[in-house]
Amino acid sequence: MNTQISASRRMATLSVISGFILAVVITIPIGAQSGSDFVLALSGTYDAAENILLVDVSIENNGGDMQGFNIDVCHDEGILDPKAIFYGPEIQALNGGSGPAFIFSYIDAPGGIVYGVVFSGFGGNEVLPIGFYRQLFQIHYDLVAGVTIDTELCFCNIPPCNTGNCSVAETIIVIGGQSYPPELNCFDVTSGDFLRGDANADGTINIADPIFSLSYLFSQGLEPTCLEAANANNDTGIDLGDALFLLNYINGMGPAPPAPFPVCGVDPAGAVFGCGNYDACP
Ligand SMILES: [Ca+2]
Ligand SMILES: [Ca+2]
DSSP, rough: HHHHHHHHHHHHOOOOOOOOEEEEEEOOOBBBOOOOOOEEEEEEEETTTTTOOOOOOEEEEEEOOOHHHHHHHOOHHHHHHHHOOEOHHHHHHOOOOHHOOOEEEEEEEETEEEEEEEEOOOOOOOBBOOEEEEEEEEEEEEEEOOOSEEEEEEEEOOOSSSTOOOOOOEEEEEETTTTEEOOOOOEEEEEEOBOOTTOOOOOOTTTTTHHHHHHHHHOOOOSSHHHHHHHHSSSOOSSSSHHHHHHHHHHTTOOOOOOSSSOOOOOSSSOOOSSSSSOOOO
């Protein structure tokens, strides 16, 4: 759990995305299974200037020393067009920083993408130990012209490709040379609304929000489910300044949070940390 908090916090503190980027709300999973030692999840942002949806695939690994994986993500081909896949920082750090030994990447698999990674070459022993990996890899999708972001992404098992060369396509995690199935959830993806300053994502702004932020920042409290909502002052950091900004506003001693505020909406422009899950808007 500490790994999750520190990794996410590091991402929140360091990640600054410039340009015209809107938060993309990716809602809670549909039809979640339970009991797996591996929980996959999605979060994302939409870059309106480039018309690209950037989706991070995370994994909560409670199973052991992970040696590799094959993960399929299915999408609506009438809305999304996958263009590229990039692995995240922990995979980049493998093998002395040279990255994984083998990558099998199929962005044109039927109905989705297939991404397989083997950490070590012959004789190696590279693993990702138990922990939370916020950006195991990232998928870049183009939006099909003329559509809005209102769709669903699912972790899935894509049948062996009838074109190309992806004959091993089932979603599995590898530990000790054995394959294990993770949870296969679906996530709604919308260019969603949120309320700036609502760090605890309950739909209202009050003193509970700066307390929630302070707990997250300094007491290993829960991470805001919508990081951009916690960016109360709409600058390039999620830090003590946001809690102080909110406290000043709540006590009538400072300005109100920038839009979207005081009603729900999308971020009109600017730097965004992403909004993984915000359900409090009507
Ligand atoms: Ca709140
Ligand atoms: Ca801030």
